[in-house]
Amino acid sequence: MATEQIAQAQQHIATHRALPLFVRPRIRDLGRALLYASPALVIFFMFTYFPFVRAIYLSLHITNPAGEARRFVGLQNYARILGLDPNSTVNFVPYIAESFKFAVLVVPAGIVIAIALAMLATVRVRGIEIFRTIFTSSIAISLASSGVIWALIYNPSTRATRWLVDLLGLQQPSLLANEATALIAVAVMSVWSGIGFNFIITLAGIQAIPQDLYESAAIDGANRWSAFRRITLPLLSPTLLFLLVINTIGSLQAFTQFHLLIPEKTPNVYVYATYREFWYNNRYGFASAMSLVLFVMLLILTIVQYRLANRRVHYQ
Amino acid sequence: MINFSTRRGWKSIPYFGLTYAMLIGVSLILMFPLFFALSLALQGPTAAPTLIPTNFETLDWGVFGAVFQQQPILSRWIVNSFVVASAVTVGVVLTSSLFAYALAYLNFPGQAFLLFVALGTLMVPFEATLISNYLFISEVGWKDSYQGLIVPFLASGFGVFLMRQYFLTLPKELYDAALVDGCGRLRYLWSILLPLSRPALATLAVYTFLGTWNQFYWPLLVTNDPEWRTTQVGITIFSNFEYAVFNTQMAATLIVMLPTLILLLLGQRQLVRGLTAGALKG
């Protein structure tokens, strides 16, 4: 077998000089690889990379309602978004702040609830599988469906939350219409929607912790709480970091719930403001700049989160 | 699993009682919105529904059928979602497997670069490309069509990653032996590798179908004609009517939720596996 291959190789070298033995099949495989990868590559280029570049191009221009770039304005759109243009009244920093406010409301609560639920779900009782499935179920419920249901929960006509409005002495009959409670109300709905995903990940993380660690701790006289603090949490930290990053990115990109529950609010969250600029005002160049600002923000945030948290994360 | 009771010798009955109470209580709280939706769906076309139906005898179970008569387009929305989600799922599975196959089994220069190209798509948030994609779809006239809903999603960086990781766990000797026996590379993929990769394929399929069925933002932009809308956008349109009649909207929402709930029940294990694949490795 080997001698045949060597003979073949020598033949190839003779005809295609200067190409060492091991490169030839590699280049042939390159062709093959590109062929196999081509369907996916075409989609990636057409719908991710090329549009990204086009977005950058559009963001540097003023565009007409048909989406064509009309006048080059350099970084003017960016300056305006960040409130850095003295000639402009526009400033989207309050919207960015609103998005971060939302993230702060949603992310910690979601993770804490997930941990609590996962701890509860590790109890060995009969039928625990059914409960686990119930806890997971919100994964299958789309944001649109949740949004529609929660919109009615918050609607004064169904009187499901009227008692809370009266308790808090709010001016408007709906939690979604009062400035003070609108964002929180949407956050509650978002946390609910995300429980399934967070729960599953956390449960898997807990289940990966070796049982003997707990047994040794119990022998050493540790109670449940200190076992949780000294064993569970530290060993769960890679999972929690993952959840932190995913949930933060997700909450900063939230759109559906805002479109369904509080479209009229100003300042609204940044992604919704981008949608308004592009869909209702047809300012494609400006909105492209907005979306690229978001991209940079998310990138920086992810890197920072990983760097900062990595110091505290324990790997086995 | 944490199991302290045997170590501590606590009395089992009150412990179990408390645990069940907590489990049931939490479940009820979590499922409240679904109960709410069901309750509103069953109370008939009233503008002032109550949280719990006052009269259990007059529950309108017919609303689930009536909503199809009242809004026959609901069936079309369900069909649209099915077609789109199925097509995308098949597409993603095929393109990801092919790409991952190349990455895992072929040896060529620029391997790392190609992997990065696939994973890079995960880094670019969809908002950054949304506007350009929307303009492109408008320009080629793919609005209000299946192509517009399907084609942009036919490949997935996550899918490539998942399949590649899985392929790498399979023994290479199988591949080498097959090649020696004269098996074509593509035939190997189709007849041997993919059948062996069923768990990963199932995960990817469940995850992709779920995600595509639940899409909202993109179908919202790309469809306008009610005939072409998908279930998610469709149910939100129900509420735009002048009279606040809640029961049909809730009934439609529940109906639209059923396929994904069923999928979750049947594919839960695969889904968990897939989601945790990224999480635990950090």
Place this chain on the structure above:
Amino acid sequence: MKKSSIILALVAFAMLASTAFFAVPTAFTQGNPTNTPVPTITPVPPVAKPEGAIEVTFWYGLGGLLGNVVQATVNKYNESQSKYYVKAIFQASYDDTINKINAGLASGDLPNVAQIFEAGTQRMIDTKKIIPVEDLLARDGLLSIIDDLEPAVRANYTVNGKLYSAPFNSSTAMLYINRAAFREVGLDPDKRAWSYDELIEAARKLTVKDSSGKTIRYGIALYPESWFFEQIHAVNDTFFGEPNNGRTARMEKYTFNNPIAEAYFEWQKKMIDEGTAIYFGTGGGAAAGAAYANGEAAMYFSSIASLRTLIASAERAGKGVEVGTVYMPRNPDAKGKTIVGGASLWITNTGTPEQQEGAWDFVKWSLRPEVQAEWAVNTGYYPVVRKAYELDIMKQGLERFPQFQVAIDQIRLAEITDANSAHISGVFVSMRQDVIKALDDYFTGKVATAKEALDAAVARANEKLEEYNASVE
């Protein structure tokens, strides 16, 4: 697979299957505790397309009940002749319709005729893909129809002296009052013109508190909406933007930070501060309407097109609210009239010449008095041609709903000038958002004075207007 999962899956399947079982026999109105008949919103099906008919696409943006009347009207046209077939496609909203048009500019995917709201006029002209209606009327020797159009309506769609689109559904703004409440406190419900001061007084009388001090009825329900703000300018013959509201040349800048605007802002704030007005915040139009129909507020601004809906809601609420209409607030020195809202039909130059002809045929037909009369009677919009008022069906409609006559008279209160016609601009929609923000900021106390709020809004709107004008030159 776990057993419990299978059980749950089977339960879910059973539920799904049972919907099919119930789909066939059961009635729709089972289990309606209040027993009040609820109007159905079952969509009106389109009639079938006859063989060989030329298909004309028509995009419209009215939904719900009104959308049904649109489809019914289209059906009538299709049944009246068999040469053309109009395919009506609902576009979810006015905003969506114009967005689709913009998107369609690049792909050439435009309808032959589209219903575009009044705020879209400048944008439609700028697409350069429309055929002005006046050109077609002149070609067919039908310019006399223009003379018969309701003047205010005609003025709305006339730019640079030319009628660009055919008015289809036109409405105006009214102040709705609860006639029963007015009589109760000794106010005259038939008085039409109320000044700001008179309304402040009226709101004080109409506000009712219970023994614990909680307000059970407010004088007026307020919410931030730009349209009423635009109306006030027209009522006071004040330009909204220059030059000439954009009617003689492209609009260069907004000027709605003027004393008339400030007075309007301050009047409402005064009532909110006094506790005689309840303010519903952004997006609070529906809640305000519900409060009005429930008798929780005795006055509220809305369009005359909502008349039938409000009457039905008031009946259903059963709180004895008698729906009446009066003019938009006019101080004694106000000499203008209100402007029309609604939408018009635009014909595009896409498609084959036959399709363009078909589009024009449909539009011409929609301007017929009998068509307009039936449309008006079934909706609450004006008939756009004055001959419609001579028809019996219209006369009967006015007898049944005298509130409508107030609306008709309101748009005839003055001769047409550019100042009391609506303005047109390319950034109408975003300008409205700026005005709403100004109203809300001022009413909620985020901004101290009306002038500040208005100046900020004008600056924001002008910035966008400049950008738009730069992009279409």
